[in-house]
Amino acid sequence: xxxxxxxxLPDATDLTGAEKFHVVQGGNSREASALQLQKMVEKIGSDxxxxxxxxxxxxxxYYTVTGTTGISSFADVRxxxxxxxxxxxxxxxxxxxxxxxxxxxxxxxxxAGDIGVFRQYAxxxxxxxxxxxxxVSPNMFKANAxxxxxxxxxxxxxxxxxxxxxxxGTGTIAIxxxxxxxxxxxxxxxxxxxxxTNSMANTDYAVTxxxxxxxxxxxxxxxxxxxxxxxxxxxxxxxxxxDAPIVCAIVxxxxxx
Amino acid sequence: MIPDFRGVQLAQRxxxxxxxxxxxxxxxxVLWETPFAPKSEPLKITVYSPNWLACAIAGGILPDVQTYLxxxxxxxxxxxxxxxxxxxxxxxxxxxxxxxxxxxxxMTEEEAVExxxxxxxxxxxxxxxxxxxxxxxxxxxxxxxxxxxxxxWKLDNLEIEAA
Numbered sequence: 001x002x003x004x005x006x007x008x009l010p011d012a013t014d015l016t017g018a019e020k021f022h023v024v025q026g027g028n029s030r031e032a033s034a035l036q037l038q039k040m041v042e043k044i045g046s047d048x049x050x051x052x053x054x055x056x057x058x059x060x061x062y063y064t065v066t067g068t069t070g071i072s073s074f075a076d077v078r079x080x081x082x083x084x085x086x087x088x089x090x091x092x093x094x095x096x097x098x099x100x101x102x103x104x105x106x107x108x109x110x111x112a113g114d115i116g117v118f119r120q121y122a123x124x125x126x127x128x129x130x131x132x133x134x135x136v137s138p139n140m141f142k143a144n145a146x147x148x149x150x151x152x153x154x155x156x157x158x159x160x161x162x163x164x165x166x167x168x169g170t171g172t173i174a175i176x177x178x179x180x181x182x183x184x185x186x187x188x189x190x191x192x193x194x195x196x197t198n199s200m201a202n203t204d205y206a207v208t209x210x211x212x213x214x215x216x217x218x219x220x221x222x223x224x225x226x227x228x229x230x231x232x233x234x235x236x237x238x239x240x241x242x243d244a245p246i247v248c249a250i251v252x253x254x255x256x257x
Numbered sequence: 258m259i260p261d262f263r264g265v266q267l268a269q270r271x272x273x274x275x276x277x278x279x280x281x282x283x284x285x286x287v288l289w290e291t292p293f294a295p296k297s298e299p300l301k302i303t304v305y306s307p308n309w310l311a312c313a314i315a316g317g318i319l320p321d322v323q324t325y326l327x328x329x330x331x332x333x334x335x336x337x338x339x340x341x342x343x344x345x346x347x348x349x350x351x352x353x354x355x356x357x358x359x360x361x362x363x364m365t366e367e368e369a370v371e372x373x374x375x376x377x378x379x380x381x382x383x384x385x386x387x388x389x390x391x392x393x394x395x396x397x398x399x400x401x402x403x404x405x406x407x408x409x410w411k412l413d414n415l416e417i418e419a420a
Binding site: 090109111112133136162165170171175181182186187189195197199201204224226255256257 | 260261262263264265266267268269271272275280283286298299301302303304305306307308309319325328332344345346347348352353355356357373376377397398400402404407408
């Protein structure tokens with residue numbers, strides 16, 4: 001080994017963690033293993049109390065953020081630094097165009113157990129690489145629009161039903177299946193009111209009602225943010241109200257929040 | 258196991274439940290009349306969704322019923338201030354309380370019926386005392402199947418046992 005340049009040495013094979021390195025610690029030579037270096041890189045840092053400028057630091061790549069104080073930027077550590085943060089409570093992460101770029105350009109209200117991954121991309125400037133809501137399964141997602149691979153432009157997600165229901169309107173009325181419908185009220189012959197679980201944002205939404213098994217005219221009698229009323233009329237009997245064996249309704253529009 | 262749905266929109270919780278919980282057929286129906294309605298107005302029958310009932314029984318999904326009452330009061334106050342013709346928007350009254358409220362625990366079906374009554378029926382049906390019965394919870398199978406005289410149905414002329 002003596003008198004050889006580093007470039008003269010053969011390439012190492014994959015490290016196992018047991019290999020040794022020479023380090024200087026406190027002015028003294030010490031021996032460290034590759035595994036120790038890995039542990040330093042992956043170190044779980046001490047909990048950080050939330051503050052307007054979050055005090056992330058080196059070393060460490062995973063921190064739990066405690067408290068509920070809003071965060072608008074992270075401390076300047078070094079460009080390239082990546083941290084994973086687990087939030088212990090609800091607080092507001094404020095989007096900023098340079099200091100703290102959040103996904104979608106929107107603030108994030110954290111919840112206990114949420115996890116975010118952030119990278120420092122410039123001096124004192126951080127970007128959120130990903131964010132996982134603890135309460136939401138990976139099978140669920142949030143988006144404003146969708147685009148089919150063959151389409152040139154997005155379709156707004158409001159073009160997906162906010163609610164739908166299929167119910168029996170004769171005998172004892174009964175909801176056969178639904179999405180986001182809470183209850184159904186039989187107001188009298190051919191007259192039904194549907195209550196939504198999650199209300200619509202306003203009364204400007206659209207409802208389509210169809211009924212069978214006769215030539216029926218389904219009219220919208222009223223639209224409220226949380227419910228709508230429909231009347232089923234028999235076309236053959238010049239608009240006489242009539243119970244329908246099957247009534248279907250689809251609600252499109254913006255849900256309340 | 259129900260996920261921690263705190264902070265998740267109610268419609269999204271219901272979507273999760275739709276995919277993960279089995280529907281439960283409701284046992285009860287609520288018969289009720291509007292106080293001071295014209296004599297010609299028949300009683301109303303309210304039933305609830307099997308998917309919704311699955312959420313109520315499972316717990317951890319639905320908001321406190323009080324949030325619906327608070328929203329109803331906000332809406333009523335808006336209409337009182339601006340008139341019935343003014344277009345209502347939840348954004349104008351600070352948002353819908355029920356949409357993101359923390360979920361409550363599991364209910365029995367009997368408790369779920371109470372929830373339905375409070376969230377669906379007008380408050381003046383179930384809250385004040387009336388000098389005649391205007392609300393009755395019955396078993397679904399006891400509601401008459403023959404609706405020939407549906408227009409004439411009243412609580413005092415339908416002989417159905419309360420559940």
